[in-house]
Amino acid sequence: MLYRPGRDERKRIHNSIFLLTGAPVLPAPQAYSGVVINTLEESAANATTTAESSATVLVNGEKVPVYRAGNDFNLKPGEFKLTPNGPYPARGLSLNTDPLKLPAGAGEPTQIMSIPEELQIIKTPRTGNEGHCDCLPIDLTTSEWDFQQMLYQINK
Amino acid sequence: MSLIIHYLNGKSEEMESHYAEKEYRDDIIVELNGLYYEVYFFTSGVLKYEMTNDGFFAFPGLIILDEISTKSIKDSILYLETLGYFLKFNGLERLDQEKRFIHNWYANKLSFDINRIESEKLW
Numbered sequence: 465m466l467y468r469p470g471r472d473e474r475k476r477i478h479n480s481i482f483l484l485t486g487a488p489v490l491p492a493p494q495a496y497s498g499v500v501i502n503t504l505e506e507s508a509a510n511a512t513t514t515a516e517s518s519a520t521v522l523v524n525g526e527k528v529p530v531y532r533a534g535n536d537f538n539l540k541p542g543e544f545k546l547t548p549n550g551p552y553p554a555r556g557l558s559l560n561t562d563p564l565k566l567p568a569g570a571g572e573p574t575q576i577m578s579i580p581e582e583l584q585i586i587k588t589p590r591t592g593n594e595g596h597c598d599c600l601p602i603d604l605t606t607s608e609w610d611f612q613q614m615l616y617q618i619n620k
Numbered sequence: 621m622s623l624i625i626h627y628l629n630g631k632s633e634e635m636e637s638h639y640a641e642k643e644y645r646d647d648i649i650v651e652l653n654g655l656y657y658e659v660y661f662f663t664s665g666v667l668k669y670e671m672t673n674d675g676f677f678a679f680p681g682l683i684i685l686d687e688i689s690t691k692s693i694k695d696s697i698l699y700l701e702t703l704g705y706f707l708k709f710n711g712l713e714r715l716d717q718e719k720r721f722i723h724n725w726y727a728n729k730l731s732f733d734i735n736r737i738e739s740e741k742l743w
Contacts, residue, residue, distance in 0.1 A: 533641065540638050541629055541732050542647060548727040552672040558641050569637035590643050591665030608728070 520585075530585055530597060531563040534571030537615045544608050552586075554600055557615060559585060561595035578619040582606070623701055623742040624651040628717060628732040631690055631740070639688050642666070646679075646722055647732060650697055651739075655711025658720045661685050661693055680721050681709060698742060 520527030537557065545555040560566050563573035579585065579599070588598045599618075601611050628647035629635055639645040643666035650657045659681035662670070667684075670677040683700070685692045700706070718731050 533637075540635075541736065542730045543638075543642075544728065545730065546727040547673065547725070553669050555642075567637045567641045569633060570641070588669045590663065590669075593643075593665070596641075 528561045530559045530561055530576045531566060531573040532559050532576060533566035533573060535574050537618055539608065539612055539615065544611055546604055554604055556598045556600035559597040559599055561597065565593050565595055574620045576618060576620055580614050580617045582614050621653055622651070624739055625694065625697060625742065626651060626737060626739045628737050630736045630738045636690055643688055645688050645693065648693065649715060650706065652701065652706050652711060655713060656715035657681055657706050657709055657711050658715065659683055660722070661688055663688060679725065694742065
């Protein structure tokens, strides 16, 4: 039987659907087949914090160099996105493990040498662009202003 | 009678490149005959990540493109208008950008400086 829920019921439904306070349906590491996605803990463990090695993300167990299109590390308006129900699918600064997949219009690829320990790089692959990554603060309660200051500290 | 695209983040080459890399564009509002409609453009490839936690993804006015470019966005809007696509939604006489659905979905505010907005009249 079809019925129209009352106001309180609609509010409850709204909260149930969009605030998503329950357990996630798909844990992030299993979301993509064939590609190992860093968990927050893995990202923190694998994020390089010294200048001796390149910043890496874990792709099928292998650490790889990471690149930024051009040399602009300023967040664009609306680029930093957080979801209310957990770290994924948060969005941050775009990077790529494949310099050939970077947009040509943004300038020459810049290799990331190290990142501050407060940052992480997670794989966010697209079809045909498996190397796409997002750089995010490990603490996802970080404000956009503080996140931007961390991005300025990236060593390239 | 008019069909206008409002680019809240502007439509410079820099923004074109930015959103092409992101494979989504979520700063577009369509104005059709004086009524505003929120639309969101994604490639199919980027949606996998959007569904990471929840197993589903839904925005009102979600339009899937093979690539994110100003041309593909304009072409899709022009074609969808001929099909009566926008008549299936409630156009608003006033659309506060902070009332867009994207603010329900993401936890942080995603508003754009009014000075960044650029608009394009298609007809």
